[in-house]
Amino acid sequence: MKARTGTTAITSGVSRGWIELRQAFSGSELVNQVLWPLLTLVAIFFYRNREFRHTGFKLGALVLPSVLGMFIALGMILVIQYLTVEREDGTLLRARSTPHGIRAYFIGKLFMTSGCVVAYLAILLVPGAFMVKGLKLDSFGHWATLVWVLLLGLVATQSIGAAVGALVASPRAAGAITLPVMAVISISGIFYPITALPDWIQTTAQIFPVYWLGLGMRSALLPGDMAAVELHHSWRHLETFGVLGAWALVGLLLAPLVLRRMARRESGARVAAYREKALQRVG
Amino acid sequence: MSPSGETVIEVEGLRMRYGANDVLRGVTFRAHQGEVLAMLGPNGAGKTTTIEILEGFRMRSAGHVSVLGQDPAHGDENWRSRIGIVLQSWRDHGKWRVRELLAHLGTYYAGHSTERVTRPWDAAELIALVGLGEHADKQIRMLSGGQRRRLDVAIGMVGRPELLFLDEPTAGFDPEARHEFHDLILGLAAAGDTTIMLTTHDLAEADKLADRIVILNHGRIVADGTAAELAEQIVGEDEVRWTLDGQRYVRSVKDSTGFVRGLFEEHGTAVSGLAVRPSSLEDTYLALVHRAESGEGGPPPEDEDEAEDGGTGENGDGAGDQAKESVR
Incomplete structure (x- = not known):
């Protein structure tokens, strides 16, 4: 019995994630999901052939993998938004009133968010591979790099997102979190190589996962000689693993603590109070 | 029962x-x-x-x-x-379909069946029981308020609590x-x-x-x-009305049967228009709440009036929550 109930959180959580993933990509929701990756593709299309600083490397080839890295990092924002919204609308309280519900809820959420991120990557990469010249897609080693950077990136950004989401008071406050994240993205060498930026900005950017996700994706999808345009002229896999791993570790240690604290505080009276507040705002 | x-x-x-x-x-x-x-x-x-x-x-x-x-x-x-808890839903699970959500929530209980109770409750059966049969494949956000509350009850019951x-x-x-x-x-x-x-x-x-x-x-x-x-235990004051010599009387008494017997023994056939209204639960309730408020039932209530009534209207018990907020 113990073993069986222990797996309930995982099986129910995963099936929950599947159902919500399907919902996220059906009907009118589909437009919201596909809009940003498609707009990004359009942008890349228009400057795909521009050259970076007479290096002979095309910006399109540099930016497409970097953008994949950015979309992995955006999983963090998704998690924050889901957590704050679903705490307010009572989803989390329902989870709390169900056996294994809270654990299944989080497993489902991480599964669903990861699924969304992977879908974004596919939407970007499949047409992008035909659009942008110079990607290296025929080597097993490169795909293996893509997979480990992706997995580590999903764990790092979403566990941090879950911890932040638990601490943020409301969906309105969650909206404000988006700004600093965008600021970090803008200095992380996603849309233009980081070597073009001043030193102190380069140093700051290297604290956060976004730069490393972009670098990891470039190392996975570009030929080896393109490492020449990176900092230290290297893909720096060890450092990538180190920084992403450190964020993942912090997230995995912190998230369960703050999530448990958050879940413990939910009650019918609290959800009624959220509703009251939200309805006042609407009315 | x-x-x-x-x-x-x-x-x-x-x-x-x-x-x-x-x-x-x-x-x-x-x-x-x-x-x-x-x-x-x-x-x-x-x-x-x-x-x-x-x-x-x-x-x-x-x-x-x-x-x-x-x-x-x-x-x-x-x-x-x-345990089943009927929560008052608001916007949660709006994109889910009725049957889908009940079947899904049922899976959490599957490992908790006992010899006496088979868990969970079959979703289709439960949907029929709460009268949502024709809405089983609707998205939850499309349900009316009353239908949603039926669903809330179904969710509370899905584990056969x-x-x-x-x-x-x-x-x-x-x-x-x-x-x-x-x-x-x-x-x-x-x-x-x-x-x-x-x-x-x-x-x-x-x-x-x-x-x-x-x-x-x-x-x-x-x-x-x-x-x-x-009704009996607390107030037990029934209302007795009668007419005697053209004059109408009303009296609240504890033992209405005994009182009426006495009335007839004393006045016999002169009594007419007799009506006994037993104390209603409402009288009891109001009397109790009133008694407690006037201080007989407990310590003087003046300090908690502010705390307990400063709430959210409809649900009333917002008081505890407010107080909690200030503690945190």
Whole structure:
């Protein structure tokens, strides 16, 4: 019995994630999901052939993998938004009133968010591979790099997102979190190589996962000689693993603590109070 | 339906204090297997706080609480699987379909079947039971308010709970929806041996649904019994009207039968137009609440009026929450 109930959180959580993933990509929701990756593709299309600083490397080839890295990092924002919204609308309280519900809820959420991120990557990469010249897609080693950077990136950004989401008071406050994240993205060498930026900005950017996700994706999808345009002229896999791993570790240690604290505080009276507040705002 | 079954809820000396406010000041009552127990009380009496402690959603300040043999503060997943909670839905799971959500939530209970109870309740059967048959494949956000509340009940029941909690289940209902909801709860109560505990500030609702009523006022249980017992036990003043020599009389008496006998012995056939109105539950309730408020039932209430009434209107028990906010 113990073993069986222990797996309930995982099986129910995963099936929950599947159902919500399907919902996220059906009907009118589909437009919201596909809009940003498609707009990004359009942008890349228009400057795909521009050259970076007479290096002979095309910006399109540099930016497409970097953008994949950015979309992995955006999983963090998704998690924050889901957590704050679903705490307010009572989803989390329902989870709390169900056996294994809270654990299944989080497993489902991480599964669903990861699924969304992977879908974004596919939407970007499949047409992008035909659009942008110079990607290296025929080597097993490169795909293996893509997979480990992706997995580590999903764990790092979403566990941090879950911890932040638990601490943020409301969906309105969650909206404000988006700004600093965008600021970090803008200095992380996603849309233009980081070597073009001043030193102190380069140093700051290297604290956060976004730069490393972009670098990891470039190392996975570009030929080896393109490492020449990176900092230290290297893909720096060890450092990538180190920084992403450190964020993942912090997230995995912190998230369960703050999530448990958050879940413990939910009650019918609290959800009624959220509703009251939200309805006042609407009315 | 027999209140002689084993004890399902046992509460003794339950206290809850938020900062300097005592919301519950020694609540004691029991619920027995198969019983429908209503906790009745005015807004701000502490009903929501009590039920949330029993549900394991809040920590108590002091006192003994046992629900299905466990302390809800430390209830494990197996304990949780034996309890159903009817939450008032708002916007949660709006994109899910009715059948999909019930079937999904059922999977959480599958590992908790026992020899006596097979969990979960089959989704299709449950949907039919709460009368959502034709809406089974609708998205939940497309349901009307009344349909959503039926779904809330179905979600509460999906694990075939031994104990079901409903907190102010009909708050904000129109009379027809309220009537339908009552029928649904009565049907559930008759269908199995699920113990049901509900809170309400509506006396008629408590009278209609409950086998037994406990009245909570200012954080204390001020009465406990069946509707008939309450009416008898507390006030018991029946109203007797009669006409004697063309003159009409009205008198409130405790022993109306004895009084009327005396009346006839004294005046014989001169008495006419006799009517005896037994004390109603409403009289009892109002008398009790009034008595408690005027200070007979407990300590002077002036300090908690502000704390307990400063709430959220409809649900009343926002008081505890407010106080909690200020503590944090």
